[in-house]
Amino acid sequence: MPELPEVETVVRGLDSSMRGRRIIRAEVFRPNLRVPFPPDFCERIAGQAVNKVARRAKYFMVYLEDGTVVIGHLGMSGRMIVRPQDAYPLARHDHVRWQMDDGKEVVFNDARRFGLMLLADADTLEQHDLLVHLGPEPLSNHFSEDYLATELLKKKSAIKPVLMDQRLVVGVGNIYASEALFRCGIHPGQPAHLCAEQAGTLVAAIRAVLEAAIASGGSTLRDYARESGEMGYFQHQFQVYGREGKPCYACATPVARITQTGRSTFFCPSCQASITRRSRKRAACG
DNA sequence: CGGCAAACCTGCGAGC
DNA sequence: TGCTCGCAGGTTTGCC
Numbered sequence: 208m209p210e211l212p213e214v215e216t217v218v219r220g221l222d223s224s225m226r227g228r229r230i231i232r233a234e235v236f237r238p239n240l241r242v243p244f245p246p247d248f249c250e251r252i253a254g255q256a257v258n259k260v261a262r263r264a265k266y267f268m269v270y271l272e273d274g275t276v277v278i279g280h281l282g283m284s285g286r287m288i289v290r291p292q293d294a295y296p297l298a299r300h301d302h303v304r305w306q307m308d309d310g311k312e313v314v315f316n317d318a319r320r321f322g323l324m325l326l327a328d329a330d331t332l333e334q335h336d337l338l339v340h341l342g343p344e345p346l347s348n349h350f351s352e353d354y355l356a357t358e359l360l361k362k363k364s365a366i367k368p369v370l371m372d373q374r375l376v377v378g379v380g381n382i383y384a385s386e387a388l389f390r391c392g393i394h395p396g397q398p399a400h401l402c403a404e405q406a407g408t409l410v411a412a413i414r415a416v417l418e419a420a421i422a423s424g425g426s427t428l429r430d431y432a433r434e435s436g437e438m439g440y441f442q443h444q445f446q447v448y449g450r451e452g453k454p455c456y457a458c459a460t461p462v463a464r465i466t467q468t469g470r471s472t473f474f475c476p477s478c479q480a481s482i483t484r485r486s487r488k489r490a491a492c493g
Numbered sequence: 494c495g496g497c498a499a500a501c502c503t504g505c506g507a508g509c
Numbered sequence: 510t511g512c513t514c515g516c517a518g519g520t521t522t523g524c525c
Contacts, residue, residue: 241501282501282502283502283503284503317503318502319501319504368496468497
């Protein structure tokens with residue numbers, strides 16, 4: 208699934224396609240995805256103009272003129288497709304279709320149905336169940352070195368799964384967790400209570416890899432595609448993700464893969480040498 | 494409360 | 510060619 212850069216890419220495309228346009232008609236072709244659609248989903252959307260499309264964490268949000276907000280999540284395999292109306296037959300896994308007033312249609316397609324779409328009110332959006340527990344945006348000033356260092360001191364498990372906890376910081380998923388840790392030379396299995404110096408380099412690495420991925424239009428793997436149907440190309444810049452057994456670009460050591468909390472983690476055993484308890488005690492930054 | 498496995502689904506590539 | 514198996518970008522739930 209799309210992580211923050213992919214959702215950001217989709218949101219930018221949707222905003223340019225939908226902002227200021229009116230949704231003429233809304234249709235749902237399946238009663239539920241991860242959660243059931245609200246019973247009045249289509250009626251509350253149809254006929255309304257779109258104020259803007261924005262992102263929070265990995266959610267996209269379509270702001271309608273009457274204060275209703277469509278909250279959506281792409282899950283693992285969700286796509287938002289913008290195409291000319293009636294130019295294509297309904298495809299397998301097309302779950303939602305919005306007909307726009309400019310002759311286009313916006314289609315939500317999600318094979319694995321881990322995605323969701325529901326309605327909220329703009330006034331109380333931040334208090335919504337899905338959003339209220341989310342951590343800071345990684346590209347905002349709220350995600351600071353002090354913040355991360357302080358929060359990580361409370362954690363006992365390995366740093367990589369902790370980075371994927373959306374209550375700590377949003378938008379970092381399985382790919383970018385591995386990529387960020389490689390960039391700052393931290394072993395994914397290292398206990399999460401990093402020293403302040405490491406926390407600082409990690410903040411910078413997370414920002415850098417997410418910004419670079421956004422600049423490349425996100426990553427396209429398997430069934431993920433950009434809103435426009437074009438392909439993001441950041442996957443060609445992965446340093447470790449999906450490169451098990453291939454030489455590290457920095458030192459030629461074969462990239463390793465391990466499983467952490469059920470997810471694959473990729474890292475360079477040399478560049479991200481694990482820090483033993485003893486050597487960490489000796490480390491100057493403890 | 495923290496941490497982890499399992500569950501939610503379908504599709505695809507690898508290997509036999 | 511055709512089957513089975515393992516794996517896939519996320520989040521929630523439930524169990525220790």
